[in-house]
Amino acid sequence: MSLLNDLNVKLKGEKYTISNLISAIRAFQKKNALFKDDIQSQLFHFPRLLEERRDEKDTKYVQFIEELIDNFKVRFDDFVLGKQLLLFIQNPFLVTDITEFSVEANLTWKWVHAAKIQLELTDFQENVALKQVFCDCTPESFWSKEGSPANFLTLHRLAVQILTMFGSTYCCESAFSTMNLVKNNFLSCMTNEHLHHCLRLAITPLVPKFRELEKSKKCNFSH
Template identity: 50%
Template sequence: MKVLNFLRASSALRTFLTEVDAAFDDLLVHNNVRWLSKGRVLEPFWAVREELQVFLSQQNSAKAKQFLEFLQNAGKMEAVAFLADITSHLNDLNVKLQGKKNTLCELMSEVRAFQRKLELFKSHIQEELFHFPKLLELTKGEGDDQCHLELLEKLIANFKTGFDGFILGKQVLLFIENTFLITNVSAFSAEAKRVFSWTEAASLQTELFDLQEGVAQKEAQCDAITFWSKFQVPSAA
């Protein structure tokens, strides 16, 4: 962030990036308020890192020299490459979680899928680096795997802490997404009872049959939001 703030304070930067036909003609500044900010900051910074070295080498100041040394430090730039890659993956997840019409099932599916992806990233960080193109470009597979592995393990632990307590099971989520796909009624009612202790298994089973035999609803083949909106309880007003 210090490098970016220094560079953007220079009125000559945009002119320089335009003249050298860089991939970006300006750099973004991180904003804690705006979602996706960190990933969006790192992307252009990484893309024009070589041009930035040339620009800094032309500046006559102690700070410019300090920041040039940062950009020329292989270990520090490896960390930047890794962060650019992992924040890109996090940005993809964030985008998928946005929107007004996402159902609970869709949101949890995206989160669970990303948790599995993190485990895949963890295994690949010591091997092919398929999912870390910037890191692979920089290190050719000869980087500090242990450092990146530790960060991924912390990220996995954070997701586990944040979402593993969300105990809606597969049968309940399937019920919400598509009631007609529930075939094991006993398994569904048992799982629902564990999640919602106030429910009664007998009532759940009979009401499920009533829902599934609603021919008009089944033939309509509508999405989950439209289907469940038909069962909304009118407000007191």
């Protein structure tokens, strides 16, 4: 259960992209298979079970993990983003199987032309300047600012569509919680327009530059 709680924490957060969330899910699915073998052998991952006698009670633990494996398979195996697409978002310079990458991209987005995106990725990976820029920033900031859509239009469009996917409902749930705090019992008469403005101020990641705003204002001295 502690491992499930750790996974739950990894799936929450404002800065997690769909690739981060899928990677966490797939890693946990592989761990489940590892846990199933371990619980029937050395119990490296279940030290508390070593304190008990190995008897028929182990069977119910194995059955629980098998049900967990099936549950995760039903819930998450229909994710359409393949390994090469996830690798492309994390680091496009590590994509070695360009053919598989183009196939995965075309299966997910029909507008992707396989031949065109293969040539673009090849040119992209041989661009030393872009590689240096990518090493100095995050994938999100790279594709939003440095991705050079003029030269790599298909790659840029593909990256933006992946990075703007909603991986979870965390942001929506967080916004609703903030709204409940803003519009409490003491502010029940607040209009929808004022609530909209207050909510935007409460959830925005932008921090006002108060010093610059202060310098731009001039005091009016009375005569």
